[in-house]
Amino acid sequence: MPEGTKKSVYSVCSMCTVRCPIEVEVENGAVRHIWGNPHLLGGHYLCPRGAAGKVFQNDTERLQHPMIRDGERGSGKWKKASWDEALDYIASNLKKIISKHGGESVVLGDRGGPFTDMQKAFIKALGSPNYFNHHGACSNSVHNAHNAMTGHRRNTVAYDWKNCDYCILYGRNILESIGTKEAKDFIDALERGMKFTHIDVRWNYTAAKADRFLMLKPGTDYALNLALINVIVKEKLYDAAFVERWVTGMKELVAFVEPYTPEWAEKETGIPAKQIVTIAHELAEAKPAVILYQGWMTAWTENDYYFRRSIYMLYALLGGYEAKGGLLFNKNETHTGRKPLRKLVDGVPKVNKKRFDGVGWKYKHLSPDYGLAQMLPYAILKEDPYPVKAFINYRFDPLSAFPDPEAFKKGLMKLDLLVTVDVNYSHTGWISDVILPEATYLERTDPAIAKGGPKPALWLRRQAVEPQYDSKPKWWIFKQLAERLGIGEYFPYNSAEELIEWQLKDIGFQLSDFDAKGYIELAKDQILWDRSDGLKFKTPSGKIEFVSSMLQDSGLPSFPPYESPKSPPKGHYRLLTGKIAIHTQGTTLNNLYLNELQPENTLWINTNEAKKLGIKTGDTVEVSSNGCVQTVKASVTDFIHPDAVYTLHGFGREIPQQTRAYKRGMRDNTLMGGLLTVAVGGNCPITDCFVRVKKAS
Ligand code: SF4
Numbered sequence: 177m178p179e180g181t182k183k184s185v186y187s188v189c190s191m192c193t194v195r196c197p198i199e200v201e202v203e204n205g206a207v208r209h210i211w212g213n214p215h216l217l218g219g220h221y222l223c224p225r226g227a228a229g230k231v232f233q234n235d236t237e238r239l240q241h242p243m244i245r246d247g248e249r250g251s252g253k254w255k256k257a258s259w260d261e262a263l264d265y266i267a268s269n270l271k272k273i274i275s276k277h278g279g280e281s282v283v284l285g286d287r288g289g290p291f292t293d294m295q296k297a298f299i300k301a302l303g304s305p306n307y308f309n310h311h312g313a314c315s316n317s318v319h320n321a322h323n324a325m326t327g328h329r330r331n332t333v334a335y336d337w338k339n340c341d342y343c344i345l346y347g348r349n350i351l352e353s354i355g356t357k358e359a360k361d362f363i364d365a366l367e368r369g370m371k372f373t374h375i376d377v378r379w380n381y382t383a384a385k386a387d388r389f390l391m392l393k394p395g396t397d398y399a400l401n402l403a404l405i406n407v408i409v410k411e412k413l414y415d416a417a418f419v420e421r422w423v424t425g426m427k428e429l430v431a432f433v434e435p436y437t438p439e440w441a442e443k444e445t446g447i448p449a450k451q452i453v454t455i456a457h458e459l460a461e462a463k464p465a466v467i468l469y470q471g472w473m474t475a476w477t478e479n480d481y482y483f484r485r486s487i488y489m490l491y492a493l494l495g496g497y498e499a500k501g502g503l504l505f506n507k508n509e510t511h512t513g514r515k516p517l518r519k520l521v522d523g524v525p526k527v528n529k530k531r532f533d534g535v536g537w538k539y540k541h542l543s544p545d546y547g548l549a550q551m552l553p554y555a556i557l558k559e560d561p562y563p564v565k566a567f568i569n570y571r572f573d574p575l576s577a578f579p580d581p582e583a584f585k586k587g588l589m590k591l592d593l594l595v596t597v598d599v600n601y602s603h604t605g606w607i608s609d610v611i612l613p614e615a616t617y618l619e620r621t622d623p624a625i626a627k628g629g630p631k632p633a634l635w636l637r638r639q640a641v642e643p644q645y646d647s648k649p650k651w652w653i654f655k656q657l658a659e660r661l662g663i664g665e666y667f668p669y670n671s672a673e674e675l676i677e678w679q680l681k682d683i684g685f686q687l688s689d690f691d692a693k694g695y696i697e698l699a700k701d702q703i704l705w706d707r708s709d710g711l712k713f714k715t716p717s718g719k720i721e722f723v724s725s726m727l728q729d730s731g732l733p734s735f736p737p738y739e740s741p742k743s744p745p746k747g748h749y750r751l752l753t754g755k756i757a758i759h760t761q762g763t764t765l766n767n768l769y770l771n772e773l774q775p776e777n778t779l780w781i782n783t784n785e786a787k788k789l790g791i792k793t794g795d796t797v798e799v800s801s802n803g804c805v806q807t808v809k810a811s812v813t814d815f816i817h818p819d820a821v822y823t824l825h826g827f828g829r830e831i832p833q834q835t836r837a838y839k840r841g842m843r844d845n846t847l848m849g850g851l852l853t854v855a856v857g858g859n860c861p862i863t864d865c866f867v868r869v870k871k872a873s
Pocket residue numbers: 189190191192193194195196222223224225226227354355356
């Protein structure tokens with residue numbers, strides 16, 4: 177770009193998985209500033225991470241060129257490679273593996289979200305059913321609970337903050353673990369007068385805005401909901417017309433919640449029975465304009481699946497589906513009378529092989545859209561149900577995200593081929609055979625995506641600046657690999673522009689239609705379905721199934737008796753983790769700006785407990801579990817339940833190349849030994865981690 181040239185490019189952020197629409201200001205080929213796209217956000221605002229993406233471009237500590245392992249796995253010895261060398265190496269090894277063990281012996285994992293079409297097409301074209309994403313460590317139980325009850329995943333509904341009158345956040349720290357627009361909509365709703373109850377085991381910035389903050393015993397959110405349902409059904413406070421029309425299994429629910437009274441729940445949760453009754457009345461009064469938001473950070477326990485189900489049962493009882501102020505179904509291209517955006521994966525022949533992780537045959541109630549990444553090390557080690565020999569790891573880091581990284585690593589070390597494609601170093605990349613450096617989101621154009629919502633649209637991540645170092649965009653990397661593997665026909669393009677024009681062909685738009693505002697609007701107004709007859713629940717009954725056919729098929733009960741969460745053994749605390757607005761877990765810790773703002777995590781511990789242990793704020797403490805010890809500074813506070821300690825997830829990076837983040841703070845997931853398992857909802861029960869804490873000597 178000639179000196180003195182300025183331009184502005186609409187694109188999509190990739191500093192976290194929310195993926196906000198952005199406007200990138202470019203001067204002389206360098207990113208000057210990143211704003212929110214005002215056409216979609218109604219302003220230029222953005223979160224700190226989004227703005228800090230600017231320093232990505234010239235960061236000397238990002239991945240710079242392809243690398244092939246030049247020593248033992250994980251030794252940190254690499255040889256710089258050309259793209260041809262690296263791609264040939266991967267292709268020839270994949271060919272050997274596939275000819276000996278079949279396509280299903282190759283597995284691909286990514287971060288999930290809307291930009292997954294290319295990865296799904298690639299693995300399917302190799303003849304493998306084995307795509308999974310990060311959600312086994314995150315929101316699997318939420319998605320799967322909603323899916324089994326309504327036939328829709330969680331992200332097929334949107335929260336209508338604009339019209340909501342009352343909301344409960346269950347550990348959803350919406351003002352710190354943020355999506356830019358959602359945080360703004362939430363604040364606007366508060367300013368408009370929305371009432372808000374916040375339930376958590378610790379106080380935080382979101383709690384500071386609440387009308388009522390309730391500190392409950394860790395892991396007992398489900399008990400609270402059972403008591404709320406108990407009051408709502410006993411006092412007949414529910415939306416009888418909606419329930420009559422759209423719900424099956426009401427009789428079974430009423431019988432099930434009978435013993436779970438507010439008085440029972442008071443003993444279980446620590447929340448006074450009177451308060452529970454008051455909340456039930458407030459919900460009933462505000463219905464259907466109610467949002468109940470569990471987010472991700474509630475209780476990931478063995479049975480938190482049933483807690484997630486109880487949230488959606490409350491929505492159904494309050495008539496909250498497709499209701500103003502409640503949950504609105506996301507509509508897609510076809511709901512506007514158009515054909516859908518073309519997908520690469522649809523052009524690849526179906527793979528009729530069972531999955532390595534049991535989804536679809538052993539776990540019939542869990543979705544293949546997410547899979548069970550946590551089963552990978554076990555499948556590799558046991559070769560059960562068949563040998564898994566190669567893992568293609570696209571911008572995903574299970575060794576940072578999942579509990580018990582040692583157990584995960586043990587499996588990965590036995591692979592014949594481990595490939596990581598990423599923009600940054602990761603713990604999983606570090607033990608890979610090949611690392612391919614992807615161009616950052618500011619340097620690449622990605623395939624267009626359909627953005628579902630009450631007002632569906634098409635979005636585009638567009639290149640703003642030239643790729644730095646020897647990095648390449650995703651569309652190029654997968655195309656090159658596909659050509660070498662003889663599956664190039666499924667990637668019918670030679671440039672990002674050609675790919676997008678191909679995607680847009682049936683829907684009747686062109687690439688240039690993104691120019692004006694950065695997106696293509698598919699509907700002028702919100703599309704709302706008729707609540708009396710037009711709702712589309714994708715269950716066998718066409719209704720919300722409290723007694724789930726899907727669970728029945730899997731041999732699982734819809735209403736197992738409530739079980740109290742495990743209590744910390746004597747001298748232990750439940751370890752809980754969370755997020756702040758400054759970091760996206762491990763992925764931004766080495767960002768020059770964000771690292772300066774928050775270089776390390778601390779351990780929150782209750783004042784009385786700290787006193788017993790002789791710990792003061794700023795003391796270095798040892799946190800231990802299962803023979804693993806991490807050291808970190810203590811933050812002593814009244815604002816956390818005495819049974820729990822809390823830290824920010826993702827710190828304690830162990831990659832020397834990331835000098836700013838290297839060994840800063842504690843690496844929480846190493847303390848979660850034995851929790852790399854599959855709970856009922858397909859999540860890992862990561863909040864069932866109990867640790868000892870002592871002052872470091
Ligand atoms: S919330 Fe922040 S980091 Fe995440 S996509 Fe939006 S601007 Fe980017």
